[in-house]
Amino acid sequence: xxxxxxxxxxxxxxxxxxxxxxxxxxxxxxxxxxxxxxxxxxxxxxxxxxxxxxxxxxxxxxxxxxxxxxxxxxxxxxxxxxxxxxxxxxxxxxxxxxxxxxxxxxxxxxxxxxxxxxxxxxxxxxxxxxxxxxxxxxxxxxxxxxxxxxxxxxxxxxxxxxxxxxxxxxxxxxxxxxxxxxxxxxxxxxxxxxxxxxxxxxxxxxxxxxxxxxxxxxxxxxxxxxxxxxxxxxxxxxxxxxxxxxxxxxxxxxxxxxxxxxxxxxxxxxxxxxxxxxxxxxxxxxxxxxxxxxxxxxxxxxxxxxxxxxxxxxxxxxxxxxxxxxxxxxxxxxxxxxxxxxxxxxxxxxxxxxxxxxxxxxxxxxxxxxxxxxxxxxxxxxxxxxxxxxxxxxxxxxxxxxxxxxxxxxxxxxxxxxxxxxxxxxxxxxxxxxxxxxxxxxxxxxxxxxx
Amino acid sequence: xxxxxxxxxxxxxxxxxxxxxxxxxxxxxxxxxxxxxxxxxxxxxxxxxxxxxxxxxxxxxxxxxxxxxxxxxxxxxxxxxxxxxxxxxxxxxxxxxxxxxxxxxxxxxxxxxxxxxxxxxxxxxxxxxxxxxxxxxxxxxxxxxxxxxxxxxxxxxxxxxxxxxxxxxxxxxxxxxxxxxxxxxxxxxxxxxxxxxxxxxxxxxxxxxxxxxxxxxxxxxxxxxxxxxxxxxxx
Numbered sequence: 001x002x003x004x005x006x007x008x009x010x011x012x013x014x015x016x017x018x019x020x021x022x023x024x025x026x027x028x029x030x031x032x033x034x035x036x037x038x039x040x041x042x043x044x045x046x047x048x049x050x051x052x053x054x055x056x057x058x059x060x061x062x063x064x065x066x067x068x069x070x071x072x073x074x075x076x077x078x079x080x081x082x083x084x085x086x087x088x089x090x091x092x093x094x095x096x097x098x099x100x101x102x103x104x105x106x107x108x109x110x111x112x113x114x115x116x117x118x119x120x121x122x123x124x125x126x127x128x129x130x131x132x133x134x135x136x137x138x139x140x141x142x143x144x145x146x147x148x149x150x151x152x153x154x155x156x157x158x159x160x161x162x163x164x165x166x167x168x169x170x171x172x173x174x175x176x177x178x179x180x181x182x183x184x185x186x187x188x189x190x191x192x193x194x195x196x197x198x199x200x201x202x203x204x205x206x207x208x209x210x211x212x213x214x215x216x217x218x219x220x221x222x223x224x225x226x227x228x229x230x231x232x233x234x235x236x237x238x239x240x241x242x243x244x245x246x247x248x249x250x251x252x253x254x255x256x257x258x259x260x261x262x263x264x265x266x267x268x269x270x271x272x273x274x275x276x277x278x279x280x281x282x283x284x285x286x287x288x289x290x291x292x293x294x295x296x297x298x299x300x301x302x303x304x305x306x307x308x309x310x311x312x313x314x315x316x317x318x319x320x321x322x323x324x325x326x327x328x329x330x331x332x333x334x335x336x337x338x339x340x341x342x343x344x345x346x347x348x349x350x351x352x353x354x355x356x357x358x359x360x361x362x363x364x365x366x367x368x369x370x371x372x373x374x375x376x377x378x379x380x381x382x383x384x385x386x387x388x389x390x391x392x393x394x395x396x397x398x399x400x401x402x403x404x405x406x407x408x409x410x411x412x413x414x415x416x417x418x419x420x421x422x423x424x425x426x427x428x429x430x431x432x433x434x435x436x437x438x439x440x441x442x443x444x445x446x447x448x449x450x451x
Numbered sequence: 452x453x454x455x456x457x458x459x460x461x462x463x464x465x466x467x468x469x470x471x472x473x474x475x476x477x478x479x480x481x482x483x484x485x486x487x488x489x490x491x492x493x494x495x496x497x498x499x500x501x502x503x504x505x506x507x508x509x510x511x512x513x514x515x516x517x518x519x520x521x522x523x524x525x526x527x528x529x530x531x532x533x534x535x536x537x538x539x540x541x542x543x544x545x546x547x548x549x550x551x552x553x554x555x556x557x558x559x560x561x562x563x564x565x566x567x568x569x570x571x572x573x574x575x576x577x578x579x580x581x582x583x584x585x586x587x588x589x590x591x592x593x594x595x596x597x598x599x600x601x602x603x604x605x606x607x608x609x610x611x612x613x614x615x616x617x618x619x620x621x622x623x624x625x626x627x628x629x630x631x632x633x634x635x636x637x638x639x640x641x642x643x644x645x646x647x648x649x650x651x652x653x654x655x656x657x658x659x660x661x662x663x664x665x666x667x668x669x670x671x672x673x674x675x676x677x678x679x680x681x682x683x684x685x686x
Binding site for chain 1: 552568
């Protein structure tokens with residue numbers, strides 16, 4: 001099997017120009033989920049946030065669980081793609097674009113959720129420091145203010161990080177299209193001609209972004225964990241939370257990436273590009289993160305158990321043995337017991353195998369966040385004020401709509417942008433043929449490509 | 452010297468009658484949640500009487516413990532608010548500025564005493580109870596947090612009156628609604644910086660403890676409780 005530059009371009013541009021009936025059905029389902037969420041949010045604004053299941057003392061539940069979940073998923077892309085770029089892992093080429101897109105969209109969803117969950121969403125702009133008639137700045141001691149800055153930085157950074165390596169591909173689309181489409185892509189391509197000078201600048205910019213985005217990604221999920229760890233709440237107030245959350249985020253992020261890749265491969269017919277080796281390599285990474293997740297969970301639980309402080313033990317037993325035990329042990333099965341054997345045994349580490357493991361990990365990691373947020377709030381210090389929580393249909397709908405929004409954005413993205421970087425695949429072709437991988441050589445490839 | 456408002460809760464005097472709870476609702480325009488909402492955990496009481504049972508049948512012992520905002524000096528609710536709605540006044544009160552609140556509910560999660568409440572809906576009163584609303588206290592709208600203010604409207608009124616008459620505030624000149632209505636005088640409110648005040652004297656009693664004092668929140672509410680017979684023999 002010999003892939004040529006022409007064939008790469010043909011294969012990867014095909015989804016932009018042709019869509020199947022299945023595609024439109026998927027778009028319709030995703031859109032209706034999103035609209036259901038918009039309607040539920042409208043109802044919540046009209047009736048009051050009391051239509052959620054929140055109560056005293058459980059003031060955060062599904063909302064913050066989903067917030068942490070989506071911000072966690074976002075760590076797939078940028079972090080993995082940046083690390084693979086920095087370490088020059090050549091197998092990364094077909095993986096980076098779809099990973100970076102997951103990041104941008106899930107950060108976007110993660111950023112919208114807190115805006116919908118606050119009591120007066122129409123005043124959310126008070127988080128922004130601007131000179132106002134109120135003469136008050138945000139409280140910079142609050143982890144929520146840190147969140148605001150961390151997430152907006154991350155959203156800006158990861159969007160740039162996605163956009164930069166897409167410029168040559170926008171130019172490729174521009175060169176093969178006509179009419180309005182050509183005009184739009186001309187703007188998106190920012191005048192890309194593929195000159196050696198432009199290639200060199202792009203290389204430098206991408207390298208800078210790859211270096212910068214890694215600490216940003218780590219800080220974002222650390223700060224998300226500090227929303228919990230900076231309080232005195234039993235089982236929240238823990239110094240392990242920063243690294244625990246970052247590891248969990250990368251864990252769930254890789255799982256989401258593998259799932260997305262498996263779906264893209266099947267529906268966009270990218271079998272030649274997303275090959276078993278990619279699932280094999282990402283599967284090994286997922287295995288590492290699963291072991292790391294288990295280590296963190298074990299360390300966190302063991303220290304709490306040995307400390308044996310009564311308020312912590314109330315939450316501890318609640319999750320392990322009492323009301324939340326079914327969810328807790330499902331989480332352990334989903335995050336460790338199922339994925340580890342599948343991913344550790346080479347024969348099972350296939351595309352189907354890694355996709356199954358990833359699906360359980362996504363479920364398990366959602367449960368992990370829920371089990372961090374809710375049992376602790378239900379069982380704070382004074383037993384008289386303990387409570388219970390049960391979500392309502394409004395929260396269920398909002399959660400479903402967050403998945404709908406992700407699916408819709410991803411589907412639309414695949415319609416407008418090649419899901420696999422065309423020029424990077426061509427570079428891969430060149431380097432396989434023995435041509436040294438230097439910027440001018442890449443430039444020539446891209447220049448010649450569209451003709 | 453600046454005032455430092457504090458309270459003493461004498462557990463040996465509390466009978467659990469909940470007059471304080473009713474008085475607080477009336478004074479501070481707190482709507483009743485209703486049966487349905489209360490069952491869903493949305494009951495709002497700025498002061499509540501916690502009941503704990505010790506020992507088994509046939510000799511159980513019930514203990515009452517009124518819990519209100521402890522007006523902590525090191526309040527966990529304050530640093531977490533992103534908009535300064537939860538704010539420490541110069542007189543040491545943890546005030547909640549309703550107009551600044553955007554409803555993140557972080558303060559309520561951070562509070563170890565669970566004494567902060569959220570307006571899940573706009574408040575409503577069964578007719579004709581809306582006619583008895585206290586004009587000195589704002590009615591809180593949907594989406595904001597609220598909590599015990601130590602009846603700040605009474606504090607301010609008394610301070611303004613004293614200033615107009617060019618004199619110092621006297622101890623016992625005014626008190627909070629809960630303390631005023633307590634038939635067994637289990638709640639005593641006053642200025643902790645005035646060493647002659649009843650609250651300052653009682654707060655330094657050797658019966659005094661702080662609720663969850665080990666957390667380091669430095670509450671301005673002191674609980675008084677006589678030691679048990681066994682404690683006395685150790686002592």
